[in-house]
Amino acid sequence: MHRWSELFIPTLREAPADAEVASHRFLVRAGYIRQLAAGIYSYLFFGQRSLNKVMGIVRQEMDKIGQEFFLPALNPREVWEASGRWSVMGDNMFRLKDRKGADLCLGMTHEEVMTEIARKELRSYKQLPQIWYQIQTKFRDEPRPKAGLLRVRQFTMKDAYSFDIDPAGLVVSYEKHYATYCKIFDRCGLKYLVVEAHSGAMGGSQSHEFMVKTNAGEDLVATCSKCDYAANLDKAVSTLDAVEDLAPEGDGKPLEVHTPGQKTIEDVARFLGVSPKNKIKTLALMAEEKVGGGKTGEAKVKLRPVVVLVRGDHQMNEAKLGAVIGGLEVRPMTAEEIDQVFHSPAGYLGPIGLANIARALDDKIGNSRFGEGVLLFVDKALEGRKNLIAGANKEDYHVKNVTPGVTFEPTAYADLRNVEVGETCPKCDGKISLDHAVEIGHIFKLGYRYSESMGARVLDKNGKEVTPIMGSYGIGIERISLVFRLFRETGSAFAVVQNFAKRALRFPKRGYGGAWNGKLVWGRLTHTRVLCMLKNPSYAGVYVFGRYQYHQQISTTGEIQKKMRAVAMPDWRVQLRQHHDGYISWDEFLENGKRLEKNRTNGEATMLSGPAREGLALLQGLLLCGNCGHAITVRYTGNGGIYPSYLCNRQRREGLATKDCMSFRCDLLDAVVSEEVLKALRPAELQLALGALRELEVRDQAILRQWQMRLERAEYEVALAERRYQEVDPSNRLVANTLERRWNETLLHLQDLKKQAADFRRKEARVFTPEQKAKVLALARDFPSLWHAPSTQAKDRKRMLRLLIKDITVNKLVEQRQLSVHIRWQGGACTDLFVQIPPSAAGRHRYRSPIVDRIRDLACSLLDAQIADQLNREGCTSAKGKSYTGKMIRWIRWRYQIPLARLKKSEELTVQQVAKQFGVSDGVVYYWIEHNVIQARRLNPGMPCWITLTAADERKLGRLGAQFKPNSFGFLT
Numbered sequence: 001m002h003r004w005s006e007l008f009i010p011t012l013r014e015a016p017a018d019a020e021v022a023s024h025r026f027l028v029r030a031g032y033i034r035q036l037a038a039g040i041y042s043y044l045f046f047g048q049r050s051l052n053k054v055m056g057i058v059r060q061e062m063d064k065i066g067q068e069f070f071l072p073a074l075n076p077r078e079v080w081e082a083s084g085r086w087s088v089m090g091d092n093m094f095r096l097k098d099r100k101g102a103d104l105c106l107g108m109t110h111e112e113v114m115t116e117i118a119r120k121e122l123r124s125y126k127q128l129p130q131i132w133y134q135i136q137t138k139f140r141d142e143p144r145p146k147a148g149l150l151r152v153r154q155f156t157m158k159d160a161y162s163f164d165i166d167p168a169g170l171v172v173s174y175e176k177h178y179a180t181y182c183k184i185f186d187r188c189g190l191k192y193l194v195v196e197a198h199s200g201a202m203g204g205s206q207s208h209e210f211m212v213k214t215n216a217g218e219d220l221v222a223t224c225s226k227c228d229y230a231a232n233l234d235k236a237v238s239t240l241d242a243v244e245d246l247a248p249e250g251d252g253k254p255l256e257v258h259t260p261g262q263k264t265i266e267d268v269a270r271f272l273g274v275s276p277k278n279k280i281k282t283l284a285l286m287a288e289e290k291v292g293g294g295k296t297g298e299a300k301v302k303l304r305p306v307v308v309l310v311r312g313d314h315q316m317n318e319a320k321l322g323a324v325i326g327g328l329e330v331r332p333m334t335a336e337e338i339d340q341v342f343h344s345p346a347g348y349l350g351p352i353g354l355a356n357i358a359r360a361l362d363d364k365i366g367n368s369r370f371g372e373g374v375l376l377f378v379d380k381a382l383e384g385r386k387n388l389i390a391g392a393n394k395e396d397y398h399v400k401n402v403t404p405g406v407t408f409e410p411t412a413y414a415d416l417r418n419v420e421v422g423e424t425c426p427k428c429d430g431k432i433s434l435d436h437a438v439e440i441g442h443i444f445k446l447g448y449r450y451s452e453s454m455g456a457r458v459l460d461k462n463g464k465e466v467t468p469i470m471g472s473y474g475i476g477i478e479r480i481s482l483v484f485r486l487f488r489e490t491g492s493a494f495a496v497v498q499n500f501a502k503r504a505l506r507f508p509k510r511g512y513g514g515a516w517n518g519k520l521v522w523g524r525l526t527h528t529r530v531l532c533m534l535k536n537p538s539y540a541g542v543y544v545f546g547r548y549q550y551h552q553q554i555s556t557t558g559e560i561q562k563k564m565r566a567v568a569m570p571d572w573r574v575q576l577r578q579h580h581d582g583y584i585s586w587d588e589f590l591e592n593g594k595r596l597e598k599n600r601t602n603g604e605a606t607m608l609s610g611p612a613r614e615g616l617a618l619l620q621g622l623l624l625c626g627n628c629g630h631a632i633t634v635r636y637t638g639n640g641g642i643y644p645s646y647l648c649n650r651q652r653r654e655g656l657a658t659k660d661c662m663s664f665r666c667d668l669l670d671a672v673v674s675e676e677v678l679k680a681l682r683p684a685e686l687q688l689a690l691g692a693l694r695e696l697e698v699r700d701q702a703i704l705r706q707w708q709m710r711l712e713r714a715e716y717e718v719a720l721a722e723r724r725y726q727e728v729d730p731s732n733r734l735v736a737n738t739l740e741r742r743w744n745e746t747l748l749h750l751q752d753l754k755k756q757a758a759d760f761r762r763k764e765a766r767v768f769t770p771e772q773k774a775k776v777l778a779l780a781r782d783f784p785s786l787w788h789a790p791s792t793q794a795k796d797r798k799r800m801l802r803l804l805i806k807d808i809t810v811n812k813l814v815e816q817r818q819l820s821v822h823i824r825w826q827g828g829a830c831t832d833l834f835v836q837i838p839p840s841a842a843g844r845h846r847y848r849s850p851i852v853d854r855i856r857d858l859a860c861s862l863l864d865a866q867i868a869d870q871l872n873r874e875g876c877t878s879a880k881g882k883s884y885t886g887k888m889i890r891w892i893r894w895r896y897q898i899p900l901a902r903l904k905k906s907e908e909l910t911v912q913q914v915a916k917q918f919g920v921s922d923g924v925v926y927y928w929i930e931h932n933v934i935q936a937r938r939l940n941p942g943m944p945c946w947i948t949l950t951a952a953d954e955r956k957l958g959r960l961g962a963q964f965k966p967n968s969f970g971f972l973t
Contacts (some may be wrong), residue, residue, distance in 0.1 A: 008045055010034075027149070039142050039153035049585075051156065054188065055135055056581050058158050058475060061184050065176045066131030066160055071113050073137055077103035079112040082454045088327060094139050106139035111450050111472055114161040118468065119456040125165045128458065128468060129173055133160035162471040163451075165460060170469045174206075174445055177473040181210055181441050184475070190440070195221055196231040197442065210441035217436040222419050226430030234319035237415055238423035238432050243277045246387040248401050254352060255400045256392050263347030265312045268398055272389065279312030280382065280390035280402060282349040284333040284341065287325055287375070305341050306330060309351060309390075309410070310379040314417040324377060324414045341374060342393045350391035351376060351408040352399050360412045370411060378410040379417050446470040527653050534596060537575075540589035541582025546573035554706045616794050617644040617666045618801060619673060619808060625650070626811035626820070627661040634666070646810075662812040664819060664837065669810070672835050674797075676823060677804055678784050707757045714750040721746045812837075847879055847892060855889060856898050863901060863939060864889040903939065908946035911936075918961035933960070 008031075015025035016035075027033045032047035043051060059068065080086040086105075094106040107113070114132060122128070138157045149155070162173035178194075185192050190212055197209035209232055211221050222236035223229065231237070249255055262268045269276045285306040306325065310316050321330065335346065342349050358373035382388070382404050392399040404410060423432045448467050450456075457465045537544050551565045577586055584592070615636050623632035625648040632648045644666045651657035721743040728736050786792060787800075804826055811820040819835040839846070854876075858867045868884040878884055892898070904910075909917075911925045914934075929936045929945060934953055936945040949957070 010044070024149070033149070041149065041152065041154075053581065055156075055158075057187050058135065058184055060581065061180050061187075062133050062158065062160065065180055066133045066162075069114075069132050069134045071107075071110050071134055071136060073107050073139065075105050075107045075110075075113060077105065079116050079454075080105060083112050083115070083450050084453060085112070090329065092141055094141050107136075108138055108140050109472070109474070110134065110136070110159055111161065111446065111470070112454065115450045115454045115456055115470070118163050118451070119454055122163065122456065122458050122468065124458055125460050125466075128163055128165045129169050130163045131160060131173060131176070132162075133158060133473075158475040160473040162473070163456075163468045164471075165458070165466070165468060167469055170445060170447075170471055173471050174443065177443050177471070178208070181443065181473070181475070185210060185440065192440065193221060193223065193230045193437065195223075196235045206445040208443050209439050211437035212440055213435050213437045215436055217438040219437050219439055220434050221437045222432050222434055224425035224428065224430040224432060227425060227428045229425050229427045229430075233418060233434065234317055236419045236432070237426050238419040239426050240381055240423065243275075243385070245385060246274065246278050246389075246400075248387050250401070252387075252401055254402060254407055256394070256397050257400055258396060259348075259398045260396045262396075262398075268389070269312065272398075274389065276312035278388055280350065280388050281310050281312050281314070282351070282391055283308040283310070283316055284338050284346070284349055285321075285330045286333050286337055287328040287330050289328050304328075305333070305337070305374045307341075307351070307354065307374060307376045308379070308416055309377070309382060309404070310417050311381045314379065314381060314420075316379075316416055317418045320414070320416050321377070324412070324416070325375065344391070344393040345395055348391040348393065348395055348397060350393055350399060350402070351404075351410070352390065352402065353393050354408070357409065358411050376408075376410045377416060378404050378413050380413050380415050381417060383413045441473075441475045443474075444472040446472050524655065526655075531596070534592050537586075537589055538580075539582055540584050540586050541578055541580050542586060542589075543576040543579035544572055544574060546571070554703060554710075556703065558703070558706045615644055616642065617646065618670045618794060618797050619646070619666070620798065622801065622805055622808050623669075624807055624809045625661050626809050626822075632662075632810065635663075662810070664812065668835055668837065669808075669819060669821065672821070672833060673801075673805075673808065673823065674787065676831060676833065677801065678787060680804070680825070704761070707760060711750075711753060711757060714746070714753050718743070718746045718750050847896075851876060852892065852896050852898075855892055856896070859893060859898050859901050861901055861903075863903075864893070865940075904944075904946050905948075908937070908948050911945055911947070914947055914949070914957075918957050920961050924961075928957070928960070933957075 010031045012029045012031075015029050019025040019028055027047065028035075030046065031044055032050065033041045033043055036042055062068070077086055080089075089108065093108060096104050096106075098104060117132075118130070122130070135156065135158045137154060138159075139154055140152075142153050160177065162170065162177070164170045164173055182194075193211045193213070195209050195211055197207045209219075211217075211219065211232075213221070220233040222231050222233060222238070257272065259268055259271055262271045265276050265279050265281055269279055285308065287304045287306045289302045289304060306321075308316055308321060318330070322328065333341070338344070338346055338349070342354070354374055354376060356373035357376045359371045361371060386403045387400065388402045388404075389398055389400050390402045391397075401407070404413075419432055419434075421432060421434050424430070425432055446469075448469055451467050451470055456468055458468055460466045533539060537547075546567055548564050549567055550562050552560055552562050555561050615634060617634040617636075620634045621631070623646060624630070625632050628648065628651050630648060630650040632646050634644050635647050636644045645663055646666055646669065647663040648661040649663075650661070652660055721739065725736070725739040725743050728739055730736060787797065806824045806826050808824070809822040812818075813820055817837045817839070819837060821833040821835060823831040823833070825831070851871075854871070855867060858870055862870065863886075865886040867889045868886050871884045876884065878888060893900070911922050911929075915922050915925045925934075925947075926945075928934050929947070934947055934949065934957065936947045938945050
């Protein structure tokens with residue numbers, strides 16, 4: 001237990017500039033983490049506390065199926081060389097030497113170390129299966145660490161490994177981990193996807209990733225809109241729509257066509273008038289295979305050309321290619337390498353004429369069993385296609401009538417392309433969508449790769465030596481904590497719902513009864529669900545009994561009703577703290593309760609004095625939204641709640657809309673409805689007062705009679721208990737003690753009941769004396785005065801309104817700036833009203849129609865400055881009470897599209913007209929005006945020049961114009 005004042009929690013007002021994603025900003029600002037270097041973070045108190053909670057959940061579930069180890073992070077080179085991964089890992093692995101010069105590395109994963117233990121310790125099938133796991137720090141030399149904890153160089157990971165005697169046993173271990181991972185992520189409250197995945201450098205025959213959708217994710221996940229298909233982009237496949245092949249040209253044999261300067265797919269397709277779907281895109285790559293080395297020497301790099309052909313509008317997936325060629329690293333060919341392999345410059349590459357194409361030695365793609373030569377792989381989207389267009393391996397030429405398998409024979413066909421949004425699902429007719437996601441777990445069927453290469457052997461039932469089969473299973477601890485903390489750190493229940501709705505996330509709920517009994521049902525997270533979670537102490541690891549209890553009360557009709565009500569925390573019967581692992585601490589649970597109370601806008605701190613829900617808004621509880629049909633609520637904001645407003649935000653609160661249905665000031669509608677009520681009551685004020693008084697008296701008398709009957713029953717039970725006690729034989733002590741206890745209980749119950757009845761009479765009962773009735777009747781004769789009297793409280797007006805009005809439906813007409821009000825009275829009559837909404841601050845400063853029309857009239861003959869002077873002489877002022885200026889008039893003309901006055905005389909010409917008449921440019925005419933060759937009139941700077949020409953001017957300009965005309969060489973003479 002720590003005092004808050006003693007904790008080190010270095011919070012920040014602003015997030016660092018390099019914090020790109022929301023989770024990174026939250027973690028740094030809240031004091032969870034601090035950056036030491038690029039991709040290296042220190043976990044402070046809150047960060048480590050949260051991390052430990054996630055690790056606790058992981059340990060609890062993993063201990064049910066496996067045993068926890070703790071392996072060294074520092075590994076010798078020999079174990080990694082034994083598996084062949086010392087060279088495969090490349091620059092991603094941290095490598096170092098000790099003082100003796102021995103090579104070491106910081107472990108990225110621990111398949112090698114686990115296999116080494118199994119090789120030395122496992123001897124017989126009787127020791128299998130085994131599942132070993134650890135929670136350990138891992139290291140990866142990321143080239144570009146970013147996004148906070150999403151891509152780092154040092155991270156915490158749970159990695160597990162299974163050893164089985166045969167593939168059937170591996171399937172059992174794999175399914176155990178699959179189910180355990182689902183339990184872990186369900187307990188962490190994550191909405192995750194399980195997708196087919198690419199094994200990458202881990203190797204293996206099958207793998208699945210557990211992904212959480214988020215915009216900060218670096219992976220792309222393909223999902224189907226109709227079925228449960230989901231796969232990582234590196235593993236995803238789709239069904240392509242049929243493409244019509246081109247008709248063969250000539251004799252159908254490869255035909256060279258001249259395509260000068262056309263290098264890209266789009267350029268060639270446009271030049272030849274075909275679709276890119278009928279083109280072959282050629283990708284020239286070079287695979288780098290490291291061979292040799294050993295303990296004493298460095299590995300040598302062997303280069304091997306790899307040519308990949310995909311459809312013109314498709315993109316190659318590098319991970320899929322890596323799976324085909326056994327995980328070798330590839331890079332684009334250099335210009336010299338392209339010339340050596342294709343004998344052609346880039347832009348015109350194709351499969352025609354390629355020499356020494358390698359052949360597949362078997363049908364198993366992915367085990368690098370290919371012959372020597374150039375590896376030529378064709379994407380399956382091109383398999384069966386005819387008459388395609390490809391590069392001719394000759395500058396400025398392409399080839400038509402190219403058919404894979406006929407025109408050339410590839411090394412192999414394989415799925416090498418990225419799926420695209422909108423393509424058809426491979427399982428159904430649904431459409432594929434792509435979303436960013438973060439990997440939180442990954443499970444692999446490793447097979448025999450590590451156990452075979454490192455020499456692990458056991459004896460089977462027949463005494464024969466066999467190789468155990470392995471599986472590998474990882475969870476990124478920080479990523480679970482990251483998503484879970486983001487859920488907790490949003491600040492309010494409403495913000496949590498908005499966050500889930502914005503990201504289109506779903507939330508689990510346990511089903512009770514029916515086909516879904518006991519199962520998790522994923523659906524939309526609601527505001528009510530969030531509040532229930534925040535108020536439930538079980539999420540803090542506390543077992544509680546007695547949070548709610550049934551309460552019996554007498555209704556207005558005299559019936560006994562049983563209702564559930566919450567019990568104050570000090571009165572809970574059982575509280576067992578640390579009963580189980582919680583998501584939050586008990587102190588955080590209490591702080592959440594205080595935060596929720598402060599978030600309320602209808603609490604005691606934001607309302608005037610009086611009972612709860614009894615503020616100044618008269619129509620609270622009577623209004624219905626005409627848009628969504630839900631109740632319109634009240635918000636008491638500003639100056640202690642004396643300016644309330646009506647608001648309908650139900651759909652936005654539940655994540656179904658991005659903005660409120662409507663909001664408006666309370667006083668606008670309250671005043672209008674009050675007047676309607678007074679108008680409806682004038683003909684029968686006295687009768688209404690008498691009827692209401694009689695109804696209240698009858699109702700109160702009925703309730704008081706029920707109280708009296710309860711008291712009489714309690715008194716009878718007291719008398720009965722007393723008589724039974726008096727009649728018992730004193731020698732029978734056990735019976736006497738029991739009867740005495742019952743007598744005391746009935747006395748206490750009677751005393752408590754009398755207290756409750758007295759409180760009811762004092763607070764609720766409406767029993768009037770004759771003097772009080774006379775005063776009420778006198779006030780009823782002047783009901784409007786009573787309604788508007790300062791002594792009449794808002795809660796009294798509300799009670800009177802509820803006796804008269806059943807409900808009020810409101811629609812906000814935005815364009816008309818009106819409220820459409822439909823009042824439904826208790827008797828069944830209806831009234832429709834329209835309430836004008838006052839203009840906004842901008843609207844109050846808007847120019848009215850008379851002044852705009854006046855400016856429109858003056859603009860026919862006056863300039864802007866002249867219009868301003870005229871309006872000022874007439875005593876007009878602007879919308880803000882200022883004198884008019886030319887700039888104001890110019891803005892008003894622009895705003896209301898008032899054209900400028902046409903002050904040009906009929907005999908005057910424009911600059912353009914003069915230039916056209918004498919065959920010169922506009923600049924020449926402006927030159928004549930500037931040097932007084934001709935006379936022009938310009939009213940103000942920036943306005944056009946108007947020119948009046950005489951006959952002499954026309955003759956003179958005719959001679960001058962000839963001098964400025966261009967000669968046959970294009971020069972002015």
